[in-house]
Amino acid sequence: MKKQTISHQLVRYLENRGIEHIFGLCGHTNIAVLNALEGSKIRFINTRHEQIASHAADGYARAKKQASVVLSHLGPGLTNASTGVANAALDSIPMVVIAGDIPSYYYGKHPHQEINLHADASQWEIYRPFVKRAWRVDTPELFPEIMEKAFQLAESGRPGPVLVNVPMDFFSREIDPALFERVSRHTRALNKPSIDDETARQIVQALLDAEAPVIQAGGGVILADAAEELKAFVDHMGIPVAHSLMGKGVLPDDHDLVLGMTGFWGTELVNGKCLNADWVFGVGTRFAEADCSSWEKEFTFDFDKSKLIHIDIDPSEIGRNYPVAIGAVADLKQALKVLNRVAREMLPQPRRNEALRQEIAEFRKTFVAGNQKFVEDDCFPMMPERILSVVREVLPRDAIITTDVGWNKNGVGQQFPIYTPGSILTPGGYATMGFGAPAALGAKVACPDRVVVSLVGDGGFGQNPAMLATAVEEDIPAIWIVMNNFAFGTIAGLQKAHYGTTVGTLFRKDDQPYQADFAAVARAYGAEGVKVESAAEFKEVLERAVKSNKPFVIDVAMKNNPVPTTGHWNILDIYSPDGGVSHVSTD
Template sequence: MNNLISHQLVKYLEDRGVEHIFGLCGHTNIAVLTALENSSIKFVNVRHEQISAHMADGYARVKKQTAVLLSHLGPGLTNAATGVANAALDSIPMVVIAGDVPSHYYGKHPHQEVNLHADASQYEIYRPFVKRAWRVDRPDLFPEIMEKAFQLAESGNPGPVLVSVPMDIFSKEVDPALFEKLNHNTKMLNKPSIDEITARKIIETLVNAQNPLLYVGGGILLADAAQELRELVDHLNIPVAHSLMGKGAVSDDHPFTLGMTGFWGTKFINDKCKEADYIFALGTRFAEADSSSWESEYTFNFPPTKLIQIDIDPSEIGRNYPVEIGAVADLKQALTVLNRVAKELVPEGLQNEELKQEIASYREEFKKSNQKFITDNSFPMQPQRILEEVREVLPKDAYITTDVGWNKNGVGQQFPIYEAGSILTPGGFATMGFGAPAALGAKIAQPDKVVVSLVGDGGFGQNPALLATAAEENIPVVWIIMNNYAFGTIAGLQKAHYGTTLGTLFERDGNPYSPDYAAIAKAYGVEGIKIEAAEEFKPALQRAIESNKPVVIDVAMLNNPVPTSGHWNIMDIYSPDKKVHHVSV
């Protein structure tokens, strides 16, 4: 029995240090589930595979290790696809192990086979977004494929891979020596750095620049390089702007943190980027919303601004803007060298008191502009007040997950993050439905931290069955449903440009409609709180956190758009030659 692939797979995962597997059963993978029965690995059961994929994604981000997802074939694999694609576009390492049709029935159209264009071709469904998809055709190849899968998921630009395993192969014997041989292979590759000459050239360029600026993305967090980045900022006093995914890389209370750029950035931040003579970009792909659709009048203006760029992925360097100095390197390694060189070339460091005061004044002014919303007692609540009170209640090292809409865009713009990696947001794929299950994965990865999910009613409504897993496993996450009875951001867009809200508002008989999410939570065995007045929200959140139980807080929110002075070209597509953004609905 112990020579079966299923049992040896579990042992292999144990030896790799895997502690949790997320997934859902099916007739193709129960051999693996059986092998997990006496394992140190905990199987986390869900009611829908998309939930398990987002949980695995959140877990990988917080645990800082590759997540493992176990899926059934066909519909199980396609249900998980959205979550796996989200992980792929945010460069999150994940190994997806999926059951497949029996190898001896390829092409006969056995139960749930995908074979319209090729026999046993379900693995091809994932090809557009995973780093690689394997179909295991022989049991003796399986050990080597698993080793390659983890190595590829974790190396270079990280991301998900798929290993599709015919169910009969899980139940076949294989020589344990094939797995034991893998013990001689390193489980962690040494990562590339930059050479002394390049580091010196970059530091000299920054020191001699008139208005240098650091622009950082999620790559800093993936490389676990926030401490090294902070060291460079402290030494050279260079301001830091960031993408949505780079939020928190340098604490929002650091005197040289500017904030998020682009469409949801402020004019002050975008202008600082435009005025820079040199921008040093670290671990960012200059995504469209962060870069104001790459139109030079709004955020980045290359040239005349000159660009220095370091990324682990060579295809990102120069993708959207011309680069003067480009280097392929792991950011933690590269920043270690850059810090050493900076201290050699400028032993006393640099001071920039004038800019520090300018940033402090801007923050004060921005806070003041929001004050009328923060202190507004109206109900439904102002979104700014919700965010302000959440920040007041949460410890600085709490983990926050967002979804899409106000909770993502408003948090990026207005919600201070103090610890690197403590905000989880769906960046590249902007997946509605990510935030609520990702919070479960984050809490499993860091059980001693407070984890709160800020999510819209549209996002939470995607997969409320995640509450079953929360109840079964007693995972004490607090979900704050910012409920505007709509797909609010899209409603504001449609109303502003087309004068209608068809398909974006939730209504019954012409009146606003929402499920009673507090009651739904209670039906799942989770505490549910429905807020009825603005002053109830903050104490309810405090009690929810102190309870150390899973809690859903359903709070009605005004559907006001996130204020923005940035640009996104979709506005010009909707309304050419007009300066129209969103409106309140």
């Protein structure tokens, strides 16, 4: 069979895998691949910065529920992309990064843009701390096999990014197409582990015997596409559901057994129910610091008193932070199928738990009423609660929301109802400022028929405004709502509360609030942009943005008031030991 270049065979391989989009930026090490994409049905999403590419690919993978692909240049290209790849890694998002590198025959000579201060041709090692695996392709003939392994590893077990680092001359080498054809016969998806009936009966019996059980659901439920199975289990067993930040939306927020988000930004109801539970059933969660009030047993979870059942696909997470009474390594979708069947055998009729449902309903009414004065406040800059209320009122139930960090993440987790599983994309493990805006690009590319809105602070939006060029160039009609408090607001509130200063956290010029006019910036790129001038105007502008089907930026001034908390974060004690101090307003 006639030999063909690796770059052209790679594109054909990706097509056969069902890859429809690649996110990236050109460089002299990867243009052979770009050349091979000409005429391909794969669409190259051209970005102006590699961090935009990796965040967009992250959002795409979350919305599309399959591994995304990033094409990167060597050296500064790969390091620019690293923050977005690390964010995907800590949130368990599958991604295959294909990076060009120096020519193989220049190892040790320090050619243009090589990273070799400690070893020759070692740029791939930069990614080792956060990717599932980093390959350096040393033999062209092994490239097909490595690509197949890369996709399998990215999508199996606990998902995550991988790196395939390729000397640029290999992309132009010719190899026998039989090498790619051979790997094409390999299965595209591995069968996933479940639990046996004995383990399922043990779990169900423990929960049936429990007096005050609680389910703590994490983002692993969404990654396993197990929201439907979890809902069936909850409805039958009548057990209330708390969730981590990453688990928000595993059940619709108007489900009558959803308690809300736990931890630092949790409410009195959810933290109290978790603290007083006799059994906690953790599904797809790593019991992270913010979700567990820094693991201090006075606030959210106390496993001196409670017992823990924990199911996760990653065995290293089981028992990492809390002792486990019953632990199982399994894919949640498969495990919950068994649990649902066994639960119906052991409990033929569902448990309603009406008193608990009524308690949750009453708390929700009280909580909503407590926020109503902020929701109805006509002040400008706007109250953040009013911004979120208007957004929820205007958007359809299945709209995809991306957040960044600060009020738009913490407040959304606490107060913004999510009705469709997997429709909120937020940076959890790495908490990366700058994620939300480009992630909306990827989500909209993945789901063009759904409304996609990025709720992002002015600090986060200012990280990568060049993503608007990609939105316009590629006709990606996402909406960005810039909740503009002229500050790194959450940090400003922390600093003022504990130290009485705001140095380095507020944006000021001549002692006045300063920020770019993001609506004008949007228009300069060719997108739509409106700077809201009053609280009353905001709803009409958002409705217009949804109908426009164009990239649309809404810049709305917002008061920098803190998200109310009932949980705890240990950093508060570091700043002010025994002070009982949290955040304060900087307005």
